[in-house]
Amino acid sequence: MKKQYFVCIALIALLSFGSLPLFSQGTKDAAVDGPMTIDLWYGAAVTEAGPPPADWVGFDIIKEKLNIDLKLTTLPSNESDQDVKIQAAAAANNLPDLFMVRRDVLTRLVPQGLVAPVDDLYEKMPTRTATHYNEVSRNHAKFGGKSYGLADPGSIVKNEGLLIRKDWLDNLGLSVPTTTDELLAVMRAFTFDDPDGNGKHDTYGYGAFQEVNNYEAWPGRRLQPILGAFGVEGTWDMTSDSAGLNILKPEFYDAMAYLKKMADEGIIDPNWLAYKKDDFRAAWKQGRFGIMREQNAAFAAQSNYAPFDKNFPDGEWVIMDPVEGPKGHASIGPYTAGFRIYAISAKAVEEGKKDKIAELLEWMASDEGYFLLGWGVEGVNYTKDANGVPVANGLPNPDLAFSGPVGQTVTQLRNMVFYNGDIELYARYPKYTTATSKKEMSALEVLRKMQTKEWTPAVGSDMLPIPNADLKRFYEQGLSEFITGKRTLTRTNWNTWLAEFKKLGGQDWNDKGVAFAKENNLLNE
Amino acid sequence: MAERTAKQQLLRDIKRHKSVYALLAIPLIYYIIFKYVPIFNGQIAFKKYMALDGVLGSQWIGFEHFKTFINSYYFVELLRNTLMYSFGKLVFSLPLAIILAIAIYESNRPILRKTVQTLAYLPHFLSWVIMYGILLALLAPGDGIVNDTIKLLGGKPIDFLTNTDAFPWIVILSDAWKEMGWSAIIFIAALMGIDPSLFEAALVEGANSWQRVRYITLPSIRPVIVIVVLLRLGTILDAGFNQIFMLYSTPVYSVADIIDTWVYRQGLLEFQFGLATAVGLFKGVIGMFLILGSNRLVKRFGGNSLF
Numbered sequence: 001m002k003k004q005y006f007v008c009i010a011l012i013a014l015l016s017f018g019s020l021p022l023f024s025q026g027t028k029d030a031a032v033d034g035p036m037t038i039d040l041w042y043g044a045a046v047t048e049a050g051p052p053p054a055d056w057v058g059f060d061i062i063k064e065k066l067n068i069d070l071k072l073t074t075l076p077s078n079e080s081d082q083d084v085k086i087q088a089a090a091a092a093n094n095l096p097d098l099f100m101v102r103r104d105v106l107t108r109l110v111p112q113g114l115v116a117p118v119d120d121l122y123e124k125m126p127t128r129t130a131t132h133y134n135e136v137s138r139n140h141a142k143f144g145g146k147s148y149g150l151a152d153p154g155s156i157v158k159n160e161g162l163l164i165r166k167d168w169l170d171n172l173g174l175s176v177p178t179t180t181d182e183l184l185a186v187m188r189a190f191t192f193d194d195p196d197g198n199g200k201h202d203t204y205g206y207g208a209f210q211e212v213n214n215y216e217a218w219p220g221r222r223l224q225p226i227l228g229a230f231g232v233e234g235t236w237d238m239t240s241d242s243a244g245l246n247i248l249k250p251e252f253y254d255a256m257a258y259l260k261k262m263a264d265e266g267i268i269d270p271n272w273l274a275y276k277k278d279d280f281r282a283a284w285k286q287g288r289f290g291i292m293r294e295q296n297a298a299f300a301a302q303s304n305y306a307p308f309d310k311n312f313p314d315g316e317w318v319i320m321d322p323v324e325g326p327k328g329h330a331s332i333g334p335y336t337a338g339f340r341i342y343a344i345s346a347k348a349v350e351e352g353k354k355d356k357i358a359e360l361l362e363w364m365a366s367d368e369g370y371f372l373l374g375w376g377v378e379g380v381n382y383t384k385d386a387n388g389v390p391v392a393n394g395l396p397n398p399d400l401a402f403s404g405p406v407g408q409t410v411t412q413l414r415n416m417v418f419y420n421g422d423i424e425l426y427a428r429y430p431k432y433t434t435a436t437s438k439k440e441m442s443a444l445e446v447l448r449k450m451q452t453k454e455w456t457p458a459v460g461s462d463m464l465p466i467p468n469a470d471l472k473r474f475y476e477q478g479l480s481e482f483i484t485g486k487r488t489l490t491r492t493n494w495n496t497w498l499a500e501f502k503k504l505g506g507q508d509w510n511d512k513g514v515a516f517a518k519e520n521n522l523l524n525e
Numbered sequence: 526m527a528e529r530t531a532k533q534q535l536l537r538d539i540k541r542h543k544s545v546y547a548l549l550a551i552p553l554i555y556y557i558i559f560k561y562v563p564i565f566n567g568q569i570a571f572k573k574y575m576a577l578d579g580v581l582g583s584q585w586i587g588f589e590h591f592k593t594f595i596n597s598y599y600f601v602e603l604l605r606n607t608l609m610y611s612f613g614k615l616v617f618s619l620p621l622a623i624i625l626a627i628a629i630y631e632s633n634r635p636i637l638r639k640t641v642q643t644l645a646y647l648p649h650f651l652s653w654v655i656m657y658g659i660l661l662a663l664l665a666p667g668d669g670i671v672n673d674t675i676k677l678l679g680g681k682p683i684d685f686l687t688n689t690d691a692f693p694w695i696v697i698l699s700d701a702w703k704e705m706g707w708s709a710i711i712f713i714a715a716l717m718g719i720d721p722s723l724f725e726a727a728l729v730e731g732a733n734s735w736q737r738v739r740y741i742t743l744p745s746i747r748p749v750i751v752i753v754v755l756l757r758l759g760t761i762l763d764a765g766f767n768q769i770f771m772l773y774s775t776p777v778y779s780v781a782d783i784i785d786t787w788v789y790r791q792g793l794l795e796f797q798f799g800l801a802t803a804v805g806l807f808k809g810v811i812g813m814f815l816i817l818g819s820n821r822l823v824k825r826f827g828g829n830s831l832f
Contacts, residue, residue, distance in 0.1 A: 080794065083794055084793050084794065087793065087794075087796050088793075090576055090796070091574070091576050091796070091798045092576070093576040093577060093579070105796075108795070108796035109796075112575055112576050112577060112796075113575075113577045114576055114577065202668070204667070210774065210775065218775060269667055270665075270666040270667045270682065270684060271661075271665045271666060271667040271668070273684070273686075273687040273774055273775075273776055274661060274665060274666075274684075274686045274687055274774065279661065288667070288668075346577075468791070468795065469787070469790040469791040469794070469795055470597060470598045470599060470791070472790075473599070473778055473782070473790070474598070476775040476778070477775050477776070477778040477779060479775075480774075480775040480776040480778075481776060481779075483776075484684075484687060484688075484776045486689060486776065486779075504598060
């Protein structure tokens with residue numbers, strides 16, 4: 001019997017040990033004398049490249065200078081997966097000490113008491129605060145008067161443009177369209193008049209995919225120039241005299257009718273509803289369509305443009321002005337101040353890590369941290385040109401260049417130090433000559449040109465309330481059904497659908513959004 | 526005394542077959558840790574879960590989450606879609622798996638048999654991400670191989686992945702394609718267990734292939750078919766999250782949104798873990814009653830029940 005009891009106890013002990021991690025809340029006390037562990041969940045700067053290697057010099061420097069043992073975890077590149085990972089950790093009260101988080105998720109974590117206010121950190125990080133934070137960014141993650149996230153400069157604003165295949169226009173003897181009517185004519189010609197001259201019906205006018213976020217609701221970012229022609233770009237109208245959801249405006253129906261015409265005539269790539277981002281990007285490189293809205297680097301960075309250059313040495317995209325609609329409105333789309341938010345968990349503060357985190361972030365903003373995290377080690381991963389701009393030339397081992405697949409791993413944290421300064425932009429988007437057509441390209445010049453086009457200011461529209469999942473589905477499904485023809489697009493049907501949308505919570509969403517925008521002075525004159 | 530003897534007998538059996546029990550310990554521990562221990566956390570289905578308060582400290586709210594789910598604007602549609610895909614997969618995939626198993630078993634060409642087996646198993650090992658890529662290449666309205674063929678024959682392209690009429694068929698058939706080979710394994714194993722003398726006797730009596738299948742093969746594997754169906758009924762409200770999550774898009778939400786995709790959006794993305802747990806519990810309870818009920822029915826009609 002004793003042996004039997006022993007076996008039972010051993011089994012229970014084994015199970016208990018196995019189960020312990022399930023109940024663990026992940027708390028780790030900082031060692032009294034040794035380095036303090038900081039868990040950092042970051043968004044990779046180059047999603048295709050791996051994380052910094054275990055022997056990365058940065059770990060040693062941070063340990064030596066700051067007495068911090070930095071533990072890195074890369075967040076998934078997909079935003080939904082990112083949200084799920086963070087929220088799952090939050091549900092287990094197991095958030096990392098410092099983590100990148102989207103504002104939508106932060107709005108859910110704050111009421112749970114899982115993240116700490118960061119207002120006191122700005123003073124403790126004078127160098128970083130000077131380059132990274134201003135009044136707008138401080139307000140971006142403010143809830144109930146307290147800032148719960150450090151809103152760092154994110155993607156460059158207005159970094160997308162409406163592009164058109166100039167070689168196709170030339171082949172067909174057409175000029176760049178300036179109005180919605182002309183755009184229709186060009187899209188038809190691109191679809192039915194064999195613009196690439198290969199004798200096949202394998203091209204379309206416009207290319208897109210569904211890329212939706214809280215300020216660019218369905219049909220999403222790629223079709224904003226079309227909505228912009230009707231003055232209904234973006235989820236929200238952020239002008240003070242007409243503030244509200246754009247979908248409630250009569251012009252939205254006109255925009256829908258235009259989109260439906262594009263779909264019915266087959267002049268938008270019919271795959272657009274099925275495409276994911278990579279499919280869309282592969283498609284324009286294969287010459288499937290001749291008009292699109294694309295991001296500057298995704299279009300013109302050396303590695304991104306190379307396949308198109310190889311496939312179509314005579315191909316040429318030009319940045320065009322957004323087309324004007326019936327009332328003379330034109331816009332590439334709405335723009336907000338792009339931020340990447342870093343939050344500190346309440347648990348980290350309880351464990352006395354807040355000051356150490358401030359120390360780490362401040363060091364990252366120093367010259368040493370900025371160049372180390374931004375480009376690696378001078379002489380190994382980069383050299384500086386005459387203007388002090390990091391370049392990938394003259395390295396003993398070119399494989400380790402910051403722009404190459406190996407060197408990119410040591411720059412994965414660069415988004416934590418970059419603030420879109422000139423040095424970064426010159427280094428990020430160098431001029432180059434394409435391999436096949438020998439064209440001179442520069443993603444920076446493309447960016448500058450894109451920024452000169454007509455955009456709609458909507459700063460803060462990404463902070464407005466978001467609909468619940470059922471309402472969001474109703475919105476997206478309804479619009480897509482009108483476009484695909486499952487619902488017949490008539491004024492009567494549209495109004496009936498809008499009434500149902502309002503009843504389901506759409507009106508409440510609109511009212512809360514307008515109230516929030518007014519309360520926070522987000523509306524434009 | 527008798528009890529003691531039984532225990533001693535059990536211990537003796539365990540000792541004698543210790544390697545088998547050691548093997549049993551691995552899945553047993555897995556199930557205890559990953560399936561039974563989490564049941565404790567299932568109580569958040571009845572609580573307003575606050576991470577800081579923990580599972581025990583969160584406030585009880587009764588059946589609020591269940592009400593939220595049942596009163597959801599899309600509840601009926603979600604339930605309908607979930608059942609449609611579950612039964613659809615059962616009705617299409619299972620017979621196909623049985624037919625494939627019989628065809629492989631009956632084939633007397635080893636090379637052909639092995640080739641078919643390998644090709645049929647292969648898709649099971651591909652993730653739905655890869656499968657989506659393959660399906661897009663096949664079915665895209667612009668340049669998919671199927672639509673290219675339709676166009677070549679003078680037809681009009683069909684937007685299979687974004688058309689509400691076509692989408693359910695794509696889900697059911699692509700699942701059958703992916704899982705048919707793998708599901709056939711259990712039936713092939715059952716076929717291997719049939720006494721060969723039955724087939725020999727049938728041959729002597731002049732039975733043709735179809736008669737052998739009808740009167741020997743199918744009745745012999747009937748118990749396995751019943752068990753597979755019973756087990757599938759237990760997960761009838763799991764319609765295949767990974768597949769539908771990869772394949773669905775806004776134009777087909779009305780026929781694609783299932784309970785699990787709703788839970789993903791409403792529960793996980795909206796940080797409503799209590800609601801997500803409540804739906805999980807709801808599915809589990811329905812599944813349990815379906816297993817118990819159908820098991821009893823099978824027993825009543827003299828079939829081979831699970832327990």
